Amino acid sequence: MGVLDSSTLDPRTFRTVLGQFCTGITIVTTTDDGRPIGFACQSFAALSLDPPLVLFCPTKGSRSWAAIERTGAFAVNVLGEDQQETCARFGSRELDKFAGVEWSPSPLGSPILTGGSAHVDCTVETVHDGGDHFIVVGRVHSLGEINGERPLLFYRGQYTGIEPDKTVPAPWRDDLEAFLTATSSDTWL
Template identity: 55%
Template sequence: MTTYGRAVPWQPDDDLYPEADGLVDHARFRDVLGRFASGITVVTATHDGVPVGLTCQSFTSVSLDPPLVLFCPSRASRAWPLIERAGRFCVNVLAADQADVSHAMASRGIDKFAQVGWRPSAESGSPVLDGVLAHLECTLEAVHDGGDHHVVLGRVQHLQVDREGDALLYFKGDYTATGQSNV
């Protein structure tokens, strides 16, 4: 576990919370949690002058004071270790018409940024993707163990609304948009 901030591990009361590992079927877990719509973001950074990025649906605000956000990259991500080393990143909030951007940034083995327009952000130089609803520039605050994912806290240094529109959402295993059934 990499920790940049203070981490206090939670210890359950064994009498109240018996060990649950193996008791929850993975397919059912995915199906049930798929009933919760989540916004789609792309987390980007520049590592050694090269843009890197990953698609992420696990993103949320955490705190106003200090301004903190959280996202959860997969342990299998090839981009995350490079973003972590950069120590700074940009969260791009995708618009409803950007499912193709989400797919491109989730791909492996291709130059993701050859398919996606972007510009360097004002504060960190991290890529801000063309057409996003908003972006938040962050410094890495903490990284915690989250099973098959990392739990990453970022301190917001700059944020901006880039355009109006509906957000790209993920619901029941498919993309959707606010107020629409499928994109």
Template identity: 50%
Template structure:
């Protein structure tokens, strides 16, 4: 039986898979909350479900979970500053940030690539993270630039927004 990889090796190897960067936002009692997530995915088309993995140590996730609805803000390629701001452990993440309300009342951050309004479906623990599934209630594309991508420990940009012909076999 093989030994499991150490944390550094695990992180380095999985860093070879690019991930999109999103900020999940909610409003609770009129107070906005948000956190950066690098583990967002589409889960189902019918019904429309998304999923992501906040850390169990997150101080922002409990307020978002309690709100029961939230907005996933897909960051645009020029929004590294928002990614860093919402990934920080301390400080007022919304200070000086322009936003408007989504149909559910959650913050849509100005200048995002796209947004996805959701209602919480289920939260399940896996290792040191929660898996959150949510039902999509509304969504939209805001900008035509590329999305912000995290790759090998830093931010990256897509060279072209054109999809590769053929796509994956289904």
């Protein structure tokens, strides 16, 4: 495959090329008039340590995003590798995605799914245009405990996981730990 310029980009090719980048899978949730709402989201990332910010990118037509925008609060649930069925449910167009799903409210009231690897509880800080998506920046208010579960990953259009015997510490990890140690824990909340 040769180099393509933006005027000749085929959406399928674009998606295939970007599918070479492995992502984690999250469920972004909120409650709207007491009703739990959420959607599967691969476009989630840490943005800033100080202040603590994350981002996610919902499609502009998303009903779940409309609810998050109304409430101003959301939780990001990081899925464990055994939660493929949960991911499929929240990635569907099913109206009641929470049917049969256990959850409890976060400190801000957003649903925290039982069995996830971790969660991040946030309020909407800013929203930016991102083509057919929005770029939503969230301010982190609290974090859930990490349960040690390996994450559910998505790669080339398929679920995948980490092979524990192939994990290697990143060489910059020590620099990050030094930064975190120097940063007061009071700035996180």
